[in-house]
Amino acid sequence: MKELLDIMAKKFNQPLRMCISCRQRDAQIHLFRLQCFDSQLSLFRGSGRSFYLCKTCLADEKKAIKALMRQCKSGERDKFANILKEIIIDE
Numbered sequence: 001m002k003e004l005l006d007i008m009a010k011k012f013n014q015p016l017r018m019c020i021s022c023r024q025r026d027a028q029i030h031l032f033r034l035q036c037f038d039s040q041l042s043l044f045r046g047s048g049r050s051f052y053l054c055k056t057c058l059a060d061e062k063k064a065i066k067a068l069m070r071q072c073k074s075g076e077r078d079k080f081a082n083i084l085k086e087i088i089i090d091e
């Protein structure tokens, strides 16, 4: 399946990105692009470092928060949970 995705991506010239939680690669359009600024989590706003989370991991709140806290080097679990909910609602 992974190989197939790679071939498809090359064929359609779609960049593959890796989910920070499950490390599965997928086309960028299937992933949520997020960023951390001063340990604040938000959707990517066009500048700075960003990272990706797939929809499957986003649906698994516990798993997603764990990966995000690691990525943002933050321990504010409740805050992240709230931001995550907002992101899901927006989508």
Ligand SMILES: [Zn+2]
Binding pocket: 019, 020, 021, 022, 023, 024, 053, 054, 055, 056, 057, 058
């Ligand atoms: Zn994932």
